[in-house]
Amino acid sequence: xxxxxxxxxxxxxxxxxxxxxxxxxxTENPYSTRVDRREGLEGFRIHCTICHGYDAKGGGETNGxxxxxxxxxxxxxxxxxxxxxxxxxxxxxxxxxxxxxxxxLVWQIMTYLDSLTPNPSSIDLPGNPTSxxxxxxxxxxxxxxxxxxxxxxxxxxxxxxxxxRRDPDTLKKDLLNPNESVEPRWWRIAVTHNDNTTLEGLRVxxxxxxxxxxxxxERLWSLTKKNVNSYETNKTSTMPSVEGNLTDxxxxxLVAYLFSLRKES
Amino acid sequence: xxxxxxxxxxxxxxxxxxxxxxxxNTSAPSFSPVTWERLVNADEExxxxxxYSGTFSSQRFSRLAQVDINSVANLELKWAYQLRELDRAExxxxxxxxxxxxxxxxxxxxxxxxxxxGLYWEYDHELPEDLRLCCGxxxxxxxxxxxxxxxxxxxxxxxxxxxxxxxxxxxxxxxDYKSGYSKTAAPLxxxxxxxxxxxxxxxxxxxxxxxxNANSGNLEWRTYTIPGPDDxxxxxxxxxxxxxxxSPTWITGSYDPDLDLVYWGTGNPGPDYNxxxxxxxxxxxxxxxxxxxxxxxxxxxxxxTPHDVHDWDAIQIPxxxxxxxxGQKRKVMMWAxxxxxxxxxxxxxxxxxxxKPFARQTWAEGLDDNGRPIRVPNMEPTPDGIVVSxxxxxxxxxxxxxxxxxxxxxxxxxxxxxAEYFIRETEYLAGFRFAGGGQQAxxxxxxxxxxxxxxxxxxxxxxxxxxxxxxxxxxxxxxxxNLVFGGGVDGYFFALDAKTGEELWHINLGALIQAAPISxxxxxxxxxxxxxxxxxxxxxxxx
Numbered sequence: 128x129x130x131x132x133x134x135x136x137x138x139x140x141x142x143x144x145x146x147x148x149x150x151x152x153x154t155e156n157p158y159s160t161r162v163d164r165r166e167g168l169e170g171f172r173i174h175c176t177i178c179h180g181y182d183a184k185g186g187g188e189t190n191g192x193x194x195x196x197x198x199x200x201x202x203x204x205x206x207x208x209x210x211x212x213x214x215x216x217x218x219x220x221x222x223x224x225x226x227x228x229x230x231x232l233v234w235q236i237m238t239y240l241d242s243l244t245p246n247p248s249s250i251d252l253p254g255n256p257t258s259x260x261x262x263x264x265x266x267x268x269x270x271x272x273x274x275x276x277x278x279x280x281x282x283x284x285x286x287x288x289x290x291x292r293r294d295p296d297t298l299k300k301d302l303l304n305p306n307e308s309v310e311p312r313w314w315r316i317a318v319t320h321n322d323n324t325t326l327e328g329l330r331v332x333x334x335x336x337x338x339x340x341x342x343x344x345e346r347l348w349s350l351t352k353k354n355v356n357s358y359e360t361n362k363t364s365t366m367p368s369v370e371g372n373l374t375d376x377x378x379x380x381l382v383a384y385l386f387s388l389r390k391e392s
Numbered sequence: 393x394x395x396x397x398x399x400x401x402x403x404x405x406x407x408x409x410x411x412x413x414x415x416x417n418t419s420a421p422s423f424s425p426v427t428w429e430r431l432v433n434a435d436e437e438x439x440x441x442x443x444y445s446g447t448f449s450s451q452r453f454s455r456l457a458q459v460d461i462n463s464v465a466n467l468e469l470k471w472a473y474q475l476r477e478l479d480r481a482e483x484x485x486x487x488x489x490x491x492x493x494x495x496x497x498x499x500x501x502x503x504x505x506x507x508x509x510g511l512y513w514e515y516d517h518e519l520p521e522d523l524r525l526c527c528g529x530x531x532x533x534x535x536x537x538x539x540x541x542x543x544x545x546x547x548x549x550x551x552x553x554x555x556x557x558x559x560x561x562x563x564x565x566x567x568d569y570k571s572g573y574s575k576t577a578a579p580l581x582x583x584x585x586x587x588x589x590x591x592x593x594x595x596x597x598x599x600x601x602x603x604x605n606a607n608s609g610n611l612e613w614r615t616y617t618i619p620g621p622d623d624x625x626x627x628x629x630x631x632x633x634x635x636x637x638x639s640p641t642w643i644t645g646s647y648d649p650d651l652d653l654v655y656w657g658t659g660n661p662g663p664d665y666n667x668x669x670x671x672x673x674x675x676x677x678x679x680x681x682x683x684x685x686x687x688x689x690x691x692x693x694x695x696x697t698p699h700d701v702h703d704w705d706a707i708q709i710p711x712x713x714x715x716x717x718x719g720q721k722r723k724v725m726m727w728a729x730x731x732x733x734x735x736x737x738x739x740x741x742x743x744x745x746x747x748k749p750f751a752r753q754t755w756a757e758g759l760d761d762n763g764r765p766i767r768v769p770n771m772e773p774t775p776d777g778i779v780v781s782x783x784x785x786x787x788x789x790x791x792x793x794x795x796x797x798x799x800x801x802x803x804x805x806x807x808x809x810x811a812e813y814f815i816r817e818t819e820y821l822a823g824f825r826f827a828g829g830g831q832q833a834x835x836x837x838x839x840x841x842x843x844x845x846x847x848x849x850x851x852x853x854x855x856x857x858x859x860x861x862x863x864x865x866x867x868x869x870x871x872x873x874n875l876v877f878g879g880g881v882d883g884y885f886f887a888l889d890a891k892t893g894e895e896l897w898h899i900n901l902g903a904l905i906q907a908a909p910i911s912x913x914x915x916x917x918x919x920x921x922x923x924x925x926x927x928x929x930x931x932x933x934x935x
Contacts, residue, residue, distance in 0.1 A: 172827075172830055173818075173824065173825050173827070177825070181777075181830040181832035218478030219479070220527070222525050225524060225823060226521070226522035227824070311839070334861055334880070334883075334884060335880055335898070336884060336898055353895075
């Protein structure tokens with residue numbers, strides 16, 4: 128069946144005359160059904176995966192950006208994203224989609240990308256976000272490390288818009304098992320200087336010749352690798368699991384609060 | 393008599409070298425036509441960089457030694473040239489008698505003063521708006537013969553450009569860009585011909601290597617990299633799959649003037665990830681071809697990855713050298729492949745001499761006595777995905793390796809990555825992607841090891857490695873000053889000790905380095921040049 132859909136799609140792509148750009152001026156995607164999403168997925172795999180990865184999370188041959196966050200560097204509107212896919216972005220590796228591709232498929236790819244970003248209005252969560260907000264600053268002790276809208280600590284990711292990047296299931300996994308997938312930005316590094324004094328901190332960034340850390344007192348350090356005796360990288364998280372600290376209901380409340388954090392709020 | 397001849401040649405060569413390096417920079421550089429003889433003897437003009445990989449042997453070895461392991465710490469920026477188009481610069485410039493020729497995205501060319509970066513002229517190739525491109529708008533360099541430069545363009549043309557003025561001499565269509573063909577690589581001059589490859593392996597093209605008359609632009613010969621129905625090897629493609637089998641030729645090859653053999657790598661078979669649609673070894677994809685320079689006739693081939701299903705193009709630069717191998721002087725070719733194996737071949741016959749993994753790989757148990765991989769079962773892409781090393785970027789890629797005859801070591805940018813590979817059904821439509829699946833990253837790039845590795849071609853053993861964080865996509869240069877120059881995506885440009893791998897100098901250029909460095913000299917000053925981001929930088933020792 129997939130093959131047939133694919134064939135139909137490609138046939139349409141080959142014979143359809145390009146529609147005018149008028150459609151792109153619309154602010155709503157005219158092709159947003161479940162069938163459109165499926166065809167958009169197939170279109171994405173044909174046209175986009177080489178740069179954006181099979182799962183749209185980036186890391187393809189040209190190291191294209193992650194497209195699953197709902198935020199696009201070169202487009203802030205529906206019509207803007209249409210224009211980026213249709214025409215590409217001059218001065219970057221982003222090329223316009225094959226010119227023989229109909230506008231319909233561009234819209235369908237956008238529908239597929241849209242489906243990768245969780246929509247809060249369509250998700251019914253068991254937790255209470257207001258209770259979760261109280262837990263965040265209180266019992267959960269999250270704000271000692273995480274900043275939200277300018278308030279909180281600096282030793283964990285800023286969560287002001289975390290709801291745009293994580294679905295509720297992923298958020299819950301992050302809370303229960305923070306070590307499962309720690310981004311390199313949050314690895315820990317322990318440096319031993321030539322005089323045997325040590326420095327520990329979070330890995331702000333690292334390149335071939337140098338390291339930048341933030342220590343537990345939120346001070347920034349820049350170190351030249353040649354000038355230190357040694358350094359060790361710990362890829363586990365500094366964040367404790369909520370398991371045992373929060374009840375199931377409290378965990379759900381916290382998830383509901385985190386999922387509500389987005390630009391609109 | 394023979395001794396006298398040798399002495400005479402030595403004195404003439406030394407004179408040329410000293411004269412070039414001692415050239416006073418008091419007047420405008422004097423470009424002079426680059427004859428075939430000059431190209432054949434390019435290593436006698438170390439102040440120039442006359443072809444993509446420096447010389448026909450493609451060693452990327454500069455005989456200049458003003459900058460060496462002792463003086464390299466005194467390198468400083470001499471000038472910079474801002475490329476006009478904002479894109480990834482992948483150019484290897486040419487330098488001829490003080491004039492530098494730099495290709496820019498998408499298919500443009502400029503000539504500048506190699507001592508100052510001052511502009512002589514610009515050539516902008518007019519491109520259609522409906523290009524079909526795999527991986528960005530790039531150009532990697534030009535070739536030169538007499539007074540003409542030869543450039544590939546994204547709309548699959550080959551253009552001859554007057555080196556003095558930038559005027560078009562001729563413009564030949566190589567293939568129909570609307571069917572997915574494009575051109576990004578520097579051509580290679582062979583006598584009075586311009587040998588040039590084609591890109592489009594992700595679009596179901598049928599790959600080929602062409603040779604054009606340098607004066608007229610007329611096609612002299614075309615050798616398809618996929619045998620037709622009447623040719624040996626066609627049976628390695630199931631059914632009609634040979635028609636859309638890819639096997640492009642998208643990076644520059646090498647040439648042995650004594651053997652009159654052109655060596656050229658070929659890319660992946662298509663569709664990339666769906667091998668079920670093209671059962672068989674899929675000759676001559678992922679191979680090196682040895683072709684007669686005169687006729688393009690196939691002399692021998694060596695296929696690195698039969699029936700590739702992971703997009704591991706054999707698009708690397710063949711490095712040629714004469715080395716002592718097991719007590720005999722052998723004319724060899726060295727090749728660190730995207731499939732993670734390093735090979736030393738006899739370049740007269742294609743005989744496999746030695747080969748070992750030079751980077752992390754999980755797809756083969758090793759190589760057999762003929763160099764054919766012994767596959768680990770069930771590593772092909774699946775509908776649900778399978779994790780395999782190397783990643784789709786490969787253990788290395790098109791990034792130029794280098795060989796230093798003084799150390800006897802081969803240098804390569806090596807990546808120990810992995811990817812998850814998927815298979816999908818697909819159907820060929822001209823001009824559309826024809827991949828039959830895809831791949832995705834398994835983990836953040838920082839979780840993997842990227843190094844510059846030095847390999848002994850006699851044993852395929854790794855002599856040393858220098859770790860890069862997080863990754864490099866740059867080519868390499870090695871010099872008579874016993875240095876290796878490279879760069880990283882972190883924007884660092886650096887120099888290593890060619891014998892030990894010790895880091896001796898680095899500078900942060902602030903942007904991705906995806907090109908390969910070159911070295912040249914003007915007015916007695918040795919320069920090291922490299923493109924980073926959208927700027928071409930040229931370094932020399934502090935005056």
